[in-house]
Amino acid sequence: MIVRRLLIASHPLLQQAAQYLASVTPPQAFDVAKWERGDWRADFDGPPPTSDRPQPLAFRRMRMESAARVDGWGDAKVSALNYYPVGGGGLGWHTDTGHPGWRVYMPRLLGGGAPGVFRTAGADYVDERGTALAFWISGEPMGSWHAVRTYGARLSLGIRFTDGPTQRALGLST
8 A cells, every 4th residue: 555644834735724624623522322333443453354344344433524625626525524532533444445546634633642543554654743644545455454543632634536636746656
């Protein structure tokens, strides 16, 4: 799986997304019955499954509505705004097979919490302030295993795009 760190300050699209993310107010309540399923810690800590999983089966995170627009980048779309609650959260192993292309996720740690971890089948990537992670979803079954774990409250904004102007502007290649 291709994973790249991008400096937010180096890219207008990422600066725009970071400004939006900084303006988001975290939710006041977290509905466990709706936003927590399965043993997400064990799923994250274990190896990737032996059959394709387009979506995580275990998670602790809240999908929020996003008013973000990605102006001037016709091929890019805000794909997710996630809140991981106090005490941490995560997404178990999944591949996003049904939506190939590039993803960029940028974190916003809340309350000085510990950084999160983006895990692939081959490596872990710890959140770093001022950076976003870009990764390539191949669309091949079992080709893009990834999972997420946070140790404290965190927001993350995801942007999805395919080969095109956004990929070139961010200096990404497959």
